[in-house]
Amino acid sequence: MRDPHYAFAYLDERTKRMVRRALLKAVAIPGYQVPFGSREMPLPYGWGTGGIQVTASILGPKDVLKVIDQGADDTVNAVNIRRFFERTAGIATTERTREATILQTRHRIPETPLAERQIIVYQVPVPEPLQRLEPREAETRRMHALSDYGLMHVKLYEDIARYGHVSTTYDYPVLVNGRYVMAPSPIPKFDNPKIHMNPALQLFGAGREKRIYAVPPYTKVESLAFEDHPFEVQRWSRPCVLCGAVDSFLDEVVTDDRGGRMFVCSDTDYCGERRGRKAAA
Amino acid sequence: MYVAVKGGEAAIDQSVRLVAEARRGDASVPELTLQQIKQQLRLSVDRVMTEGSIYDPDLAALAIKQAAGDLVEAIFLLRAFRATLPRLGYTLAVDTASMQLQRRVSAIFKDLPGGQVLGPTYDYTQRLLDFSLAAQMGTVPICESAEAQMGTVPDASPVLELLDQEGLIERQAPAAGDPAPGDLTREPLRFPAERAVRLQNLARGDEGFLLAMGYSTQRGFAHGHPFAGEIRYGKVQVELVPEELGFPVAIGEIELTECQMVNQFAGSKTEPPQFTRGYGLVFGHCERKAMAMALVERALRAEELGEGVESPAQMQEFVLSHSDSLEASGFVQHLKLPHYVDFQAELELVRKMR
Numbered sequence: 001m002r003d004p005h006y007a008f009a010y011l012d013e014r015t016k017r018m019v020r021r022a023l024l025k026a027v028a029i030p031g032y033q034v035p036f037g038s039r040e041m042p043l044p045y046g047w048g049t050g051g052i053q054v055t056a057s058i059l060g061p062k063d064v065l066k067v068i069d070q071g072a073d074d075t076v077n078a079v080n081i082r083r084f085f086e087r088t089a090g091i092a093t094t095e096r097t098r099e100a101t102i103l104q105t106r107h108r109i110p111e112t113p114l115a116e117r118q119i120i121v122y123q124v125p126v127p128e129p130l131q132r133l134e135p136r137e138a139e140t141r142r143m144h145a146l147s148d149y150g151l152m153h154v155k156l157y158e159d160i161a162r163y164g165h166v167s168t169t170y171d172y173p174v175l176v177n178g179r180y181v182m183a184p185s186p187i188p189k190f191d192n193p194k195i196h197m198n199p200a201l202q203l204f205g206a207g208r209e210k211r212i213y214a215v216p217p218y219t220k221v222e223s224l225a226f227e228d229h230p231f232e233v234q235r236w237s238r239p240c241v242l243c244g245a246v247d248s249f250l251d252e253v254v255t256d257d258r259g260g261r262m263f264v265c266s267d268t269d270y271c272g273e274r275r276g277r278k279a280a281a
Numbered sequence: 282m283y284v285a286v287k288g289g290e291a292a293i294d295q296s297v298r299l300v301a302e303a304r305r306g307d308a309s310v311p312e313l314t315l316q317q318i319k320q321q322l323r324l325s326v327d328r329v330m331t332e333g334s335i336y337d338p339d340l341a342a343l344a345i346k347q348a349a350g351d352l353v354e355a356i357f358l359l360r361a362f363r364a365t366l367p368r369l370g371y372t373l374a375v376d377t378a379s380m381q382l383q384r385r386v387s388a389i390f391k392d393l394p395g396g397q398v399l400g401p402t403y404d405y406t407q408r409l410l411d412f413s414l415a416a417q418m419g420t421v422p423i424c425e426s427a428e429a430q431m432g433t434v435p436d437a438s439p440v441l442e443l444l445d446q447e448g449l450i451e452r453q454a455p456a457a458g459d460p461a462p463g464d465l466t467r468e469p470l471r472f473p474a475e476r477a478v479r480l481q482n483l484a485r486g487d488e489g490f491l492l493a494m495g496y497s498t499q500r501g502f503a504h505g506h507p508f509a510g511e512i513r514y515g516k517v518q519v520e521l522v523p524e525e526l527g528f529p530v531a532i533g534e535i536e537l538t539e540c541q542m543v544n545q546f547a548g549s550k551t552e553p554p555q556f557t558r559g560y561g562l563v564f565g566h567c568e569r570k571a572m573a574m575a576l577v578e579r580a581l582r583a584e585e586l587g588e589g590v591e592s593p594a595q596m597q598e599f600v601l602s603h604s605d606s607l608e609a610s611g612f613v614q615h616l617k618l619p620h621y622v623d624f625q626a627e628l629e630l631v632r633k634m635r
Contacts, residue, residue, distance in 0.1 A: 035469040040360040045611030070622045077618050079289040107622045136598050138472045169626035188626040208608045210469035
């Protein structure tokens with residue numbers, strides 16, 4: 001039930017329009033970080049306020065929303081955000097990737113491929129991929145403007161020189177449409193290939209850092225690498241113990257205090273759907 | 282067999298109930314009223330209004346009650362509420378020179394027109410625990426002169442004007458055309474940030490953070506040589522010019538604390554040696570914050586005054602990006618959100634690297 005004390009989806013219409021303008025600019029310049037007048041939300045900064053503002057600004061009464069955190073619909077922060085929109089917008093929600101028109105996510109891209117007409121909204125803690133290499137924003141802005149990404153390539157090179165491979169496992173930087181280096185948000189690099197040529201619209205919101213960026217449908221997105229050290233994703237030597245999937249990102253679950261471990265899909269909907277199909281067969 | 286942990290929803294509901302219960306404490310103890318908070322915890326209310334950047338003692342008292350006295354949480358509540366309010370208009374700039382003073386001290390002149398007025402300050406209380414307050418026997422002293430004095434300090438013009446008469450302190454005239462200042466609540470912070478934006482950021486900034494940054498400038502990390510030129514606390518009128526009337530109408534009064542720091546400046550090719558200003562302004566009586574703000578504000582002017590930018594307090598990006606308690610508290614505490622996907626990725630990496 002919608003709480004009548006607040007505007008539809010919490011934000012007032014003028015604020016939503018401001019966010020949508022930033023979104024339009026972001027779609028027009030794929031991978032470019034557009035500053036926007038991020039508002040204080042009733043959830044803490046760093047807990048998805050950017051994604052929430054983006055979702056609130058594009059949400060219509062007929063939308064069906066799915067919210068995941070770590071790939072799961074039932075983690076506390078995902079539950080909290082889903083309930084925030086149920087309360088302030090009264091919209092329908094779902095746990096099924098296929099049924100959602102808008103998906104808000106933290107740290108994963110669903111295993112089930114997204115389709116045209118779907119929008120995925122990423123919660124972004126640090127939108128600036130160069131921030132760990134250069135903390136001054138005035139500097140990183142200049143570097144983006146000049147496509148001066150030498151610092152990033154040196155970092156990757158040093159990793160390879162030191163460890164034999166790149167030591168970044170999540171939030172692995174990508175080059176969008178051959179122009180801007182972009183932080184894909186802290187998804188595991190396993191998910192990076194899904195950003196490339198995805199039929200869905202991908203929107204990224206960083207509330208605390210007050211930036212919005214986007215990857216339009218069917219956009220070329222490459223993970224940074226070298227010819228002789230191509231990009232690689234994580235692989236597991238075993239399938240998910242629940243559904244037997246060999247193609248999904250697995251969470252390691254500690255089962256006892258004697259070193260027992262089991263590996264299960266991080267994407268709960270994907271795992272549940274596969275188990276349902278197996279049970280029906 | 283492992284069953285995926287469900288029940289985040291039920292857990293949240295229970296947690297909400299528990300926090301309400303913990304807030305109330307022992308039900309046999311009378312519940313706090315907002316009036317009590319407003320009257321007897323006025324300095325908490327002032328801090329929450331200042332950093333919550335909205336002047337409303339009732340809402341601030343409510344936020345403090347709801348947050349069980351956690352002021353940073355109360356500031357968060359007030360800010361989130363504030364973000365939903367429409368912007369009805371812009372008041373004229375308040376005139377702190379015509380403040381109805383309750384306190385006014387200067388550390389740079391022994392005596393001056395209008396005099397030194399201590400007003401309500403903890404400065405000379407001697408910090409001895411007052412056990413009569415524990416016994417609730419604290420009698421209310423009637424300060425006979427307070428009402429009489431309030432607002433009647435004759436000719437208490439700003440101390441810095443005395444320096445200005447000799448041309449010894451920089452003038453701070455509005456820029457040509459008096460452009461509207463930036464508004465951080467509508468536009469994101471961009472660097473380099475102009476002075477008005479920096480001041481707004483500092484006014485909303487966390488008191489503890491500014492205190493530490495200000496303190497660092499006194500210990501060799503930036504050299505400000507500050508003097509407390511004037512600290513004044515009292516009421517000012519807020520005036521608005523309604524479009525249909527065309528003249529200012531007083532819409533209320535607010536309490537402010539203003540701090541003008543006087544700092545040395547050796548001069549440059551175009552400017553003779555003179556004193557420079559560091560400015561602090563807060564709602565209510567947040568004197569520590571106002572003074573810290575003035576120190577940091579001055580340090581942040583290093584670049585425009587041609588001083589080296591070497592210390593954290595002089596670095597705009599360092600100070601302004603980390604001053605906001607909502608941003609800092611949110612991001613620090615987001616670490617308790619689940620991170621097991623990232624951690625899994627790191628786990629695999631560390632195993633591979635061994």
